[in-house]
Amino acid sequence: GAVVSQHPSRVICKSGTSVKIECRSLDFQATTMFWYRQFPKQSLMLMATSNEGSKATYEQGVEKDKFLINHASLTLSTLTVTSAHPEDSSFYICSASSDKWEAFFGQGTRLTVV
Amino acid sequence: GENVEQHPSTLSVQEGDSAVIKCTYSDSASNYFPWYKQELGKRPQLIIDIRSNVGEKKDQRIAVTLNKTAKHFSLHITETQPEDSAVYFCAASIGDNYGQNFVFGPGTRLSVLP
Numbered sequence: 001g002a003v004v005s006q007h008p009s010r011v012i013c014k015s016g017t018s019v020k021i022e023c024r025s026l027d028f029q030a031t032t033m034f035w036y037r038q039f040p041k042q043s044l045m046l047m048a049t050s051n052e053g054s055k056a057t058y059e060q061g062v063e064k065d066k067f068l069i070n071h072a073s074l075t076l077s078t079l080t081v082t083s084a085h086p087e088d089s090s091f092y093i094c095s096a097s098s099d100k101w102e103a104f105f106g107q108g109t110r111l112t113v114v
Numbered sequence: 115g116e117n118v119e120q121h122p123s124t125l126s127v128q129e130g131d132s133a134v135i136k137c138t139y140s141d142s143a144s145n146y147f148p149w150y151k152q153e154l155g156k157r158p159q160l161i162i163d164i165r166s167n168v169g170e171k172k173d174q175r176i177a178v179t180l181n182k183t184a185k186h187f188s189l190h191i192t193e194t195q196p197e198d199s200a201v202y203f204c205a206a207s208i209g210d211n212y213g214q215n216f217v218f219g220p221g222t223r224l225s226v227l228p
Contacts, residue, residue, distance in 0.1 A: 043203060043218045044158070093157060103148070103216070105157040 002028045004096050006106025013084055013113055021079045021109045023094030029074035030096035034103070035067075038091040047092075050077040084113040116141040118206050120219030127194050128227050135189045135222045137204035146207040147187045148216070149178060151200045158203060162189070194226045 003026040013019050023033055031052045036044040048069050049057040056069035066088075068080040077096075081088055093108040117140040127133050139147075145166035150158035164171045164178045164187065171178050177190040191198055201223050205216035 041221075041223075043220045046217070091155075103160075105159075107157050108155075110155070 002026075002096075002104045004030075004094065004104045004106045006094055006109055008109060009107055010110045011112070013111070015085055015113055016083055018080055018082045019084055019111060021081075021092055021094075021111075023077045023079070023096070023106050025075045025096045025104075028096075030077075031074060033071060033077040033094055033096040035069065035077075035079050036093045036095065038093060038108075040091075044093060047079075050094075081111065084111070086113045089113045116144060116206055116208055116217040118204060118217045118219040120204050120222055122222060123220065124223045124225070126225045126227060129194060129196060131194055133189075133191045133194050133198070133224055133226075135202055135204070135224075137187050137189075137206075137219050139185050139187075139206040139217075141206065141208070142185065144206040144208070147178070147180060148205050149189050150203045150205065150218075152203065152221075153200045161202075191224075194224075196226050196228050199224055199226045 005024045005026055007022045011019055033050040035047045037047050038044045046059050047062045050069045050071040052071045052074050058064045066082055071077040089112050091108050091110050094106040095103045097103050118137055120137045125133055148163035149161050151161045152158045162173050162176050162178050164180050166182050169180055175192045180187040201221045203221050204219040207216055
């Protein structure tokens with residue numbers, strides 16, 4: 001199947017700093033990528049839809065100024081958590097699809113804000 | 115919008131027994147239903163999926179059934195093995211486009227006891 005790579009897998013940052021997470025589709029072009037957030041023992045919650053060359057679409061309740069998404073190319077989307085706080089600590093996962101039904105997930109990024 | 119419910123939240127079975135996880139969805143336009151297996155700290159992995167023009171699909175020990183009228187779909191795992199222990203998520207596509215964007219169920223933690 002297609003490969004989606006997410007980096008970093010783990011990051012610890014100080015409160016108030018910003019963290020950038022990258023999501024790359026390695027062997028296909030993805031016009032759309034999706035960013036999910038997963039709290040411990042909970043399901044994946046869609047945060048935003050990242051569209052190549054245009055602004056991201058955010059789900060209700062997700063602060064677009066706090067979670068900056070950039071989809072600069074057909075193989076790369078980035079999520080930047082700005083001015084991170086401890087409550088932003090979570091598991092962030094991206095996904096992308098080629099031209100088929102299946103969605104391929106990145107490895108996920110465990111963010112810890114101290 | 116789409117709402118996906120999943121039951122049970124936890125399930126323990128003896129090795130060799132069968133496990134059944136059930137999901138319901140609310141959006142009649144949804145037409146793609148994947149099931150994901152997620153091991154602790156890892157990305158969700160697609161294990162089986164079904165499209166709305168099919169009532170049942172089987173892949174070795176795993177099967178999925180779909181009742182589009184009742185908006186129910188279920189995952190069946192036969193001859194369970196300890197390595198089947200994980201969290202399983204059902205999902206339903208948003209609307210009737212390619213199943214790239216999903217609403218996930220809350221998950222079922224399956225434990226297979228040796």
